[in-house]
Amino acid sequence: MKFVTPSILSLLLGFIISCSSLSAEPLSVHADFEGGSVHLLEIDQNSRSLTFTPGGDPARGWPCWWYFRIDGLTPGEPVTLKLRGSTAAVESRKPLSSVWAMPKQATFSVDGTEWRHTEPGQRVEEAMVYTLAVDATSVYVAWGPPYTPSMAAEFVRSISETSPHATATELCRSREGRVVPMLHVKEGDRPDEERFGVWVQARQHAWESGSSWVAQGFGEWLLSEEPDAAWLRQHAEIFLVPIMDIDNTATGNGGKDALPRDHNRDWSAEPHWKEIIAAQRKVSDLISEDRMDVFLDLHNPAPGDPTFFYILPEEMLKESTVKLRDRFLALAYQRISKAEPRIPMSSKPKITGTSYHPLWRQISTNWVSMHGNPDTLSVCLETGWNFTNSTTEGYRAVGAGLAATVREFLAERAREE
Incomplete structure (x- = not known):
């Protein structure tokens, strides 16, 4: 009987994940709808994660609100959201503290009507990281339940x-x-x-x-x-x-x-x-x-x-x-x-x-x-x-x-x- 060493197993798992990400639809982010707001920093198609900050014009108020839709999901797959505080500021004001943008639990919906909480996010250095999986190809995510x-x-x-x-x-x-x-x-x-x-x-x-x-x-x-x-x-x-x-x-x-x-x-x-x-x-x-x-x-x-x-x-x-x-x-x-x-x-x-x-x-x-x-x-x-x-x-x-x-x-x- 031949045994698979841990190093070989890690390579195999990495290969499987890589192949899976290659076959999946690419993730995309959209906020072109009423109340939508996001500043996208990065999408990593391999790790199925995205990094973002709240959108919004700081001259029109604190940039702490975020609300957008993610398309390209494979039903049931986990996606990782990495939220960073906005660095936008206006006039002599300092950037808003990130805590205003980082709820303990993000809000999500697959139909834009019924809103639920994610599992609690984890603070990783300067980011709040949320993970969620839905049985759908797209999902709305937000700071809190939107009311447009x-x-x-x-x-x-x-x-x-x-x-x-x-x-x-x-x-x-x-x-x-x-x-x-x-x-x-x-x-x-x-x-x-x-x-x-x-x-x-x-x-x-x-x-x-x-x-x-x-x-x-x-x-x-x-x-x-x-x-x-x-x-x-x-x-x-x-x-x-x-x-x-x-x-x-x-x-x-x-x-x-x-x-x-x-x-x-x-x-x-x-x-x-x-x-x-x-x-x-x-x-x-x-x-x-x-x-x-x-x-x-x-x-x-x-x-x-x-x-x-x-x-x-x-x-x-x-x-x-x-x-x-x-x-x-x-x-x-x-x-x-x-x-x-x-x-x-x-x-x-x-x-x-x-x-x-x-x-x-x-x-x-x-x-x-x-x-x-x-x-x-x-x-x-x-x-x-x-x-x-x-x-x-x-x-x-x-x-x-x-x-x-x-x-x-x-x-x-x-x-x-």
Whole structure:
């Protein structure tokens, strides 16, 4: 009997792998679709791996978002993704830290609809390395579950067609001419002046795709058969905007710190972005009617940060406003912390006053707090994106819990009045 030595076995395995790669279709990378973004550094056809960084113009926000399609796969074969941080920068800024672009688990889909997590990536020197195998010849991969303008439009359209209480409308047209979808919800004949005003918006920073899924979860619960949802529809007028920074979301740019300023630093006397101009106008109308009751701005935070709410310091608000806000936060923590699937959340909010940012007065929730009615609740909610349950299901569960919290909070208000 003849034995194969380890060295010969290694040569044979290398020969087999080499022959297999030669017979396979060549891998190719594509991002020429809505929300697509990637800067491809290398494709190694032999090892079936590719090296890339996030795409995007740094003048249009942090280059941390990536979303692209890989073609040429052999069904079932493993492919290796080597992600490096972007070196792109603008003006005097330093390149963005790579941690913002490197989730513990990447997101993938074979049909562009159902999104799943890869196995945890491995940090190898300056790269994050993910490996996945799918039973398909192509796969979409992304920083997180994408939520594009087309998806927002479809959600608003479909839910308005299935519910007589919802109307698909638009907030405005963007500077690049895109429609900004908005959902308008109310049920029954109660006059508007007797309804609570509720404004929910997401995605002032384009890369924070999870916030749009939270907004969708809010809308799904709101139009559900839940008796509590019916109460909210009957006693409030609700405006829901799944994507504010529509242009950067469509073009695959980060949005955060975009020039001349990002959307969430643009709530000033003279906003640059048309979305902010339109939102300010509608919110101001609610304020003038003394019914700007709940303003919620949805985001994703720093990697691994479980901070859930961002608020103004107490000394900048009236005592009655602080009391209402604290009650809402308590209800939200209690309800959303029990949502399934759970996403970690800290019960200690972060303060967004004078030391937070030079443009702190122009942050949306701060602007609404300072210009709103005495009983206006205005908070920023940030849902963690770098956890196992940071998925479409997890985000939507947070949104549903948030909507139920709004109902409970306003029902208490109604009993007191």
